[in-house]
Amino acid sequence: MDPVASAILEPWSIHWDTIFLLVAVAVVYIRGWVHLHTELSHRYGRGKLCVFVSGLAVIGLALESPIDAFGSVLLQAHMIQHLLLIAIAPLLLLLGQPVLPLLRGLPRWIFKDALGPFLGAHELKRAGRAIVHPVFTWIGFSAAIIVWHLPRFYELALNSPAWHQVEHACFFWAAILFWWPVIGVWPGERVWPEWAMVPYLLAAGMVNMGLSAALSFSDHVFYPTYATAPRLWGISALEDQAAAGGIMWVPGSIVMLIPAAILGVRALQKPYAGPARTAPRVLTPVRPGVWDLLRTPVIGPVLQHRRFRQTAQMAMLALAAMVTWDGFRGSQIAPLNLAGVLPWIHWRGFAVIALLMAGNLFCMACPFTLPRDLARRLVTPRYRWPIWLRSKWLAAGLLVTYLWAYEAFAPWDRPRATAWMIVGYFAAVLTVDTLFKGASFCKYVCPIGQFHFVHSLVSPLRIGVREPSICRTCATHDCIRGNAGQRGCELKLFQPKKLGNFDCTFCLDCVQACPESNVGILRADQTKSLVKTDPGSGIGRLSQRWDVAALILILVFGAFINAAGMTERVMMWMHRWHAYLGSMLAVVTLMYAAGLLIIPAALIAVCGWSTRRTAHISWRDAICGFAPTFVPLGFSMWLAHFSNHLFTWSNSLAPALGSNWIPSLELFVLDLGLLVTLYASWRVAGRFSEIPRTVFTVSFPWTVLAGGLYASSIWIVFQPMQMRGMLMR
């Protein structure tokens, strides 16, 4: 390879975030196109899909190929890049008629709730009409082309990556606007008739030609950077400039002339009818069909197979057995032992990612319930779970104990302790569930289950009824009672009255039991689960339960204190107190008593008191109503923390992936967590008043609390971390 090319290319790398974004846009477009291809097949044929995806591919080519890298030493490479961004990509994107597919492809709540008010605003409609007016778009395009090719500005972009991005932004945006009236993006009206686009294009072509000619025929190099750049493949700076001018001239003109010719011919073939004055089309809203994961190809049949859950549980049981065996018999250096790696790095990381992407998949494949089911074939449980324990208080207490013990005894660093924990867990499950009927352990005891129950409130999938009218005529209620061939829901969740994912183990017993096959895995409306006040089967009103509020708040504050425990500053602080008190156990106990109980209780009391005063409601309404809104923020902290371990470990296997993306991902997740929490708080406050000012006042203390937690999460993310359980350089 040419040494100059080698010097340029060796440090060059692909930006995966750009690729990810392009793929995401393609997915949204394809999703919308699939709908429209059925409904408006004459407008949305396969050609539209091809050109739009090609447009995205061209952007990828321009930005993420060596073309950009060579642009710093070769003007013609830079010119090709600009040509792709100015002429090819926008033209292809707009030929794909992207407006409707992209809107239809977005989740309905984004389109309707988030974008709806903006799309309907008169001011924005007027602004939109103004910026795609051909006069504006032509002037904007020509100005962008001319100004950025002036040596002063071109040099600025060459010498500053930030200005280079601004230059690309100007070109791309100006081009999108320029091509908008030419293509006549649908659904929209043409401001000028189609034939007027012929002079519009030719005039723009003249500007392009003038610039190209100047570059091609000049006897001096316009841009000093290229004059002093090392010569690639022996091409002199002047030859390079002339070639760049040629690229701008010939392909640049062709891109203008072909559409001009097509539009000209079309104008000659039909009589002029003036600009379209038809009323804006009102698109009939299409009732969204009930999407069901169980009805998707491949995944659906696999999930519904009678042996699917058992197989998943057996796999997890085998892993648990391996972890336990290695924990007892293997090396006691945590990173070298399955008990130090699998549960504390992989399992936790994958479990939170599964919650984010799907739902409570851990409980679905729970290894603890499989031996329990086997044991119940020998021993039939005789007792009902005591009424006074039918709440989440016991589980909340166990969760506090677990979080404290995690810091106090560091099981992540002691494989044998981890193995004992697993054995203890199995023993507890077997004891409780061979004595008590139903899924008493899952519902009232299991701290891991509570973690998943609470956080599955923000999962995108839920088990629910496909068609409610079928349930109205059902007399057998197999989903909860079971039948001869299949047990019903052991957690006493009656499908027609089930609300969200709380207490649902995703065991699919109800799916198997329903004789009408009317239970599926459906999309969940996460925000509704957090703000609803309706009673749900088996759980009552979440917004009225002190035990659930306590459980949620322990998990929320637990997320922060657990993550903070691995930061260097907190550890140094703990060591200082250790020296002072003489016992690390006392330090951890004090830290968790303060961070998990006393400080949260005080903060929640202040927020609740403020809300009581402004909304004139009870303590229960104030605290239990707002507590669930903090689930997204807490979950985002758990996700950032656990995925940090998982991805850092992945990077230790594949360092080429780099690690800069991990904090970005964590911050993005935390941002989303904060925003969903703020939105849910606003919705809860809206229950008490319709006046925006009052809603703001009611939600204000909770907003401040959420902001404080978010700030602390940012602090945690940027602290030096002790990567527990990992061998790090």
Added chain:
Amino acid sequence: MRQRLAIMTVIALIQASAFADGAAVQFRIPSGELNVTLFASPRPIAAGVIELSLLVQDKNGTELALGTDASMVLRGPSGSTVSASVIRRPAGLYEASVAFDRPGKWEVTVKLERNGEQYAIGGNIDVAPRPSKASSYAGYFAFPPIAVVLFVVRETLLHRRSKG
């Protein structure tokens, strides 16, 4: 018309990440029979570890000047001197990783020896301050306030519509 704004928002998201990089030419200086070009990456050059690549060509800049020994000395803005360990690469380049510990103008002296003749070529590299974490992740910090402002606008529009 409303859809236009939506589509432009999506396209803006695509464009927002419009950047890519490679090595940037820092200086290209002829010296006698040789022509020396210094590349650096990543861009922009900020305090921290920077990969430097040195290309040594003949005076016309068309052929590699093979058989050259190269070394590099860098003097920081505080006057401290760093000797870079230069490695010869198969492609005919010389490479060095240099830790620029502080921002400012760094003087780079490239010493070359070829056929018994010695050359010393000097140039400057402007090193920007190391970006703070806050500025590196500014977009993530700006996202929540922007979303909140947009939400307030949305609520105002809804409120106005419900009154109208």
